[in-house]
Amino acid sequence: MFGLFRVELQARSTYRAQIVLGALGWVVPLAFMALWRGAAADNPVDGIDQAQFTTYFGVLLALSNLSLTGNVVFAMSSRIHNGQLSVMLMRPMPPTVVPVLESAATNVFRLPVVIVAVPLIVILGGGVVRGGVSVWVTAVVVAVLGAVAVAYVATIVATVAFWLTKADGVMGLVVGLEWVLGGMVAPVVLLPQPLPTVLVHQPFWFAQGAPAQMLAGIGDVSAFGTIAEAAVWVVGLHLLLRVVWRRALRRYEAVGT
Amino acid sequence: MIEVDHLVRTFDITVRPPGLRGALRSVVHRESRTITAVDDIGFRVGAGEIVGFLGPNGAGKTTTLKCIAGLLTTTSGRVRVLGYDPAARDSEFLRRIGFVMGQRWQLHVDLPVWESFDLHRVIYRLGKQEFADTRDQLVEMLGLGPYVMQQARRLSLGQRMRCEFAAALLHRPAVVLLDEPTLGLDFEAQQQIRTFIAEYVAQTQASVLLTSHYLRDIEVLCGRVLTISDGRLTFSGSLAEIRATAGRDKRVRVRFVQPLTDGQVAELGALTGVTVVEVSRSQIVLEAAPGAIGRAVDTVERWVAVEDVDVAEQPLEDALTRLYHGGRP
Numbered sequence: 001m002f003g004l005f006r007v008e009l010q011a012r013s014t015y016r017a018q019i020v021l022g023a024l025g026w027v028v029p030l031a032f033m034a035l036w037r038g039a040a041a042d043n044p045v046d047g048i049d050q051a052q053f054t055t056y057f058g059v060l061l062a063l064s065n066l067s068l069t070g071n072v073v074f075a076m077s078s079r080i081h082n083g084q085l086s087v088m089l090m091r092p093m094p095p096t097v098v099p100v101l102e103s104a105a106t107n108v109f110r111l112p113v114v115i116v117a118v119p120l121i122v123i124l125g126g127g128v129v130r131g132g133v134s135v136w137v138t139a140v141v142v143a144v145l146g147a148v149a150v151a152y153v154a155t156i157v158a159t160v161a162f163w164l165t166k167a168d169g170v171m172g173l174v175v176g177l178e179w180v181l182g183g184m185v186a187p188v189v190l191l192p193q194p195l196p197t198v199l200v201h202q203p204f205w206f207a208q209g210a211p212a213q214m215l216a217g218i219g220d221v222s223a224f225g226t227i228a229e230a231a232v233w234v235v236g237l238h239l240l241l242r243v244v245w246r247r248a249l250r251r252y253e254a255v256g257t
Numbered sequence: 258m259i260e261v262d263h264l265v266r267t268f269d270i271t272v273r274p275p276g277l278r279g280a281l282r283s284v285v286h287r288e289s290r291t292i293t294a295v296d297d298i299g300f301r302v303g304a305g306e307i308v309g310f311l312g313p314n315g316a317g318k319t320t321t322l323k324c325i326a327g328l329l330t331t332t333s334g335r336v337r338v339l340g341y342d343p344a345a346r347d348s349e350f351l352r353r354i355g356f357v358m359g360q361r362w363q364l365h366v367d368l369p370v371w372e373s374f375d376l377h378r379v380i381y382r383l384g385k386q387e388f389a390d391t392r393d394q395l396v397e398m399l400g401l402g403p404y405v406m407q408q409a410r411r412l413s414l415g416q417r418m419r420c421e422f423a424a425a426l427l428h429r430p431a432v433v434l435l436d437e438p439t440l441g442l443d444f445e446a447q448q449q450i451r452t453f454i455a456e457y458v459a460q461t462q463a464s465v466l467l468t469s470h471y472l473r474d475i476e477v478l479c480g481r482v483l484t485i486s487d488g489r490l491t492f493s494g495s496l497a498e499i500r501a502t503a504g505r506d507k508r509v510r511v512r513f514v515q516p517l518t519d520g521q522v523a524e525l526g527a528l529t530g531v532t533v534v535e536v537s538r539s540q541i542v543l544e545a546a547p548g549a550i551g552r553a554v555d556t557v558e559r560w561v562a563v564e565d566v567d568v569a570e571q572p573l574e575d576a577l578t579r580l581y582h583g584g585r586p
Contacts, residue, residue, distance in 0.1 A: 003379030011367040014408070086328050087363050091380050092351040249344075253268065254328040 001097060008105035019109045026064045029184060030121070033057030036186065037125070046190055052216045054127030059212035060184055062118045063143060065110045067207070069154045069178050071103035073171045076158035081165065086254045096155050096245065130217030138223040139211035145230035146206030150178070152237035153203055162248040183209025189219045203237070206230040258432055258464035259302040259325060264334035266295040266320050294320040296488035297334070304431075305462040307454065309469070309479035309496075313581045317488040318468045322434045325466065326356045338432055352381055355430035357438050362417075363424045364409040370420045371405050374427060381428040388427065395423040398453050415446035422450065426457060433457075435467040439474055451477050472573055484580045491580045502576045508534070509543045509550055510567040511557050517541060521560050528553055544571070 013019070036053040039045050048056075076099045079085040088095035122129075129136075153174070160170045179185055181204035188199040188209055199205055206226065214221050269291050273283035295317040302308045312318050323329040324336055327343030327350070336343055341350035364373040378388040396402055399419045404412060412420065418438065426433070435454070439447040455478060458465055469475060475482060476496060484492040484499075492499065516538040517525075525541070526533040530549030535542040545553050554566055 004376065007365065007368065007372060007376045007379070010372060011365055014367050084362075086323075086358065089328055089346065090326060090351060090354070090356050090363075092348040092382075093380055249346075250330050252328065254323050 001093075001101065004093075004098070005101045005105060008102050009108060012105050012109065026067075027061070028179075029057045029061040029064055032185060033061075033121075033125070048187065048190070048216075048218055051126050051128050052218055054125035055122055055129055055216035056187055056212045056218055058118050058122035058125070058127055059139075059215050060182075060208055061121065062114045063147075063208045063211065064182075064184065065114050066107045066147070067178065068100055068103040068107070068147060068151045070175050071106060072099045072151055072154040073158045073174050075099035075102060076155055077161035077168075077171050080158065080161040080252070083254050085252065089249075089252075096241070099155075099158075100151050127216075129215050131214070134223070135214055138227065139214040142206055142214070142226050142230055143208075143211040145227065145234055146203055146208065146210065149203035149230060149233040149237055150207045152234070152241050156237070156241050156244055159244050159248040162251040178204050178208070181205060182207060183212065187213060187218050189213070201229060203230070203233050206233065258304050258339055259300075259466060260335070260337040261301075261321070261325065262299045262335045264295055264298050264321065264324060264336060265293065265332045266317075266324055266329060267291050267293045267332045293488050295324070295485075298485065298488070298490045299334075300483055300490065300493060302464045302466055304464055305458060307458055307465040307467060307478045307480065309467050309475035309482040310485065311468070311475065311482060311577065312485035316485045316581070318485055319436055321485070322356070322436055322466065322468065325432075326354065326434055327351075352428060353430055354432045354434070355425040355428070356434045356436070357421055357425045358436050362409070363421055364417070366408075366410040368409065369406050370401070370409055370412070370424075373409060373420075373424060374405075377424055377427045383428060391427055391429060392423070395426060398456060399423055400449065415442045418442055419446065419449065422453065429461060431461070431463050433463050433465045435465060435469075437469055438467070439469060439471055447471065447473070454478055472577075476573075484577065486581045496573070499576050499580065500570065500573055502579070506530075506544050506546055506571060507550060508569045508571055509545050509553060510540060510565075510569075511543070511554060511563055512540045512565040512567075513557065513561040513563050515561050517557070517560060521557075525553060525556060528556065 033053060033056075036045070036048075036057070037050050040048065040050045040053055045053075076085075076096070079088070079099075085095060088098055121127075157170060157174050164170070181199060181202055183199075183205060188205060189196050191199065200210070200221075206229070210221055210226055210230075213219050214223075269289050271283070271287055271289050273279045273288065298317075298321065300308075310318050310321070320329065324331050325338055325343060327338075327346050330344045339350065339353055341347050343350065343354075364370060365376060368376075374392050377383070378385070383391075396405055399422060401416075401419055401423060404416050405420070409417065409420065422438070438454075439450050442450065451474060454465065454467075457463065465478075467474065467478065480495065482492070482494065482496050482499065483490060517536070522533060522536055522541065525531060525543065528549060530546035531553050532544040533541065534544050541557070543553055550568060554563065557563055
């Protein structure tokens with residue numbers, strides 16, 4: 001798998017203009033950061049102050065730049081749709097890992113933004129990271145498990161293309177869900193009940209909102225409980241993908257060859 | 258190596274009446290029908306054998322190949338390749354099969370071909386020395402040296418196809434499926450690919466199933482031919498057997514200096530064992546029984562000065578066309 005990742009990295013280094021444009025990254029969290037900082041200018045919003053919003057959306061900026069969802073869902077569904085999946089199916093490796101590694105390779109070129117620009121934005125915006133090393137470690141573990149779970153969700157949704165010839169709307173829906181369910185529009189604790197209670201038990205939140213809340217000191221996020229729950233999601237989604245994929249391949253028509 | 262028994266593959270397709278009305282009605286009520294792409298076919302391909310798989314467009318050739326490769330599941334029937342069920346996609350099976358699809362890229366378009374080859378080494382877990390030996394051999398056999406360091410997307414069609422061949426065979430598959438491998442290639446590239454396939458099979462004793470619309474591919478490479486039409490096998494045997502079905506009549510092309518009159522053409526057509534196939538100002542093409550050829554040419558020579566006479570077997574295409582339309586030879 002590392003070999004394939006290395007090759008994808010080599011392929012992506014071919015086009016310099018794309019690297020530069022890609023490195024500018026995904027800036028939507030900055031807009032929401034400005035919005036919520038403004039709302040908390042005079043008084044904290046439900047106990048969340050400007051510094052916490054800065055940190056929260058700064059972490060989201062980093063995580064959304066490293067998200068795999070969009071690439072996975074669109075790359076996989078288009079390959080199913082145009083028959084290019086056939087080439088992958090002929091190789092002795094799971095075809096589902098290819099879009100994930102492609103996305104990861106693309107994200108490598110966004111690392112400069114994540115490593116340099118995000119801390120700068122957080123510091124200039126007066127953000128403060130709460131907690132010590134253990135919080136950092138927990139946040140990273142939860143984010144990784146969440147990202148893996150979301151990659152599974154994206155792949156499962158992409159398999160809709162086996163049944164529907166034109167499924168772009170469904171694919172776009174996943175990206176939209178990531179915004180809302182992941183906490184990019186607002187920290188889920190600010191949403192009306194019962195949403196905060198429900199939304200903290202799904203993969204999109206583990207991938208983005210949970211680590212951001214942990215580092216910003218928003219709400220009471222249980223480290224062990226969150227990690228355990230995210231791990232259960234990963235295992236469950238893995239098993240679900242195996243079943244769905246097997247059924248989906250029976251529908252594959254390998255068009256265009 | 259390849260065993261196909263009573264293979265059936267159907268597809269459900271949506272049908273709708275033409276025009277805007279039909280399109281709008283289909284939004285509410287969708288009708289579908291089942292088409293049978295492959296209908297109860299069976300054959301075997303042994304080790305070291307190259308079998309040609311011929312048929313008109315839409316006959317079911319590629320669908321059959323996809324079932325053998327495991328890309329499509331069968332509706333019914335049984336397919337076994339090297340003892341494996343292809344649809345199960347066992348990784349050992351995938352390591353031992355190669356599929357060259359004329360319209361599909363296996364090479365990474367953004368990378369130099371050399372690096373795509375290396376990706377295959379990683380994916381197929383080939384030993385470095387074993388891989389380097391095979392790669393160097395393929396590069397030499399296919400003459401890839403001058404452009405193997407170029408980005409795949411910048412290659413011409415012929416160059417790309419040769420590289421695709423190399424990529425598909427780097428892991429030395431024991432079963433090779435070739436779907437239109439010489440499509441769109443120039444004469445030289447076609448010849449190079451044919452020579453390469455023959456050498457590869459001689460070296461590895463691989464089983465090869467080849468579809469092509471270029472009969473020269475089949476003539477040069479295939480000891481046995483299967484023809485398929487409307488999803489059903491219509492012939493299994495040698496190309497010589499197909500040729501024999503064309504009968505003993507020969508195609509006689511007579512070129513002359515001045516044109517024949519209509520009356521002279523009619524007189525030729527009236528000769529026993531002679532049929533006029535085509536007439537122009539400078540030549541006439543006849544179908545003639547062996548004993549009637551000399552008589553026909555003598556007759557023409559009495560009327561006009563003959564420049565050239567060419568006697569040939571009946572075109573293979575004619576016999577194949579009959580097979581394509583379902584008739585046994």
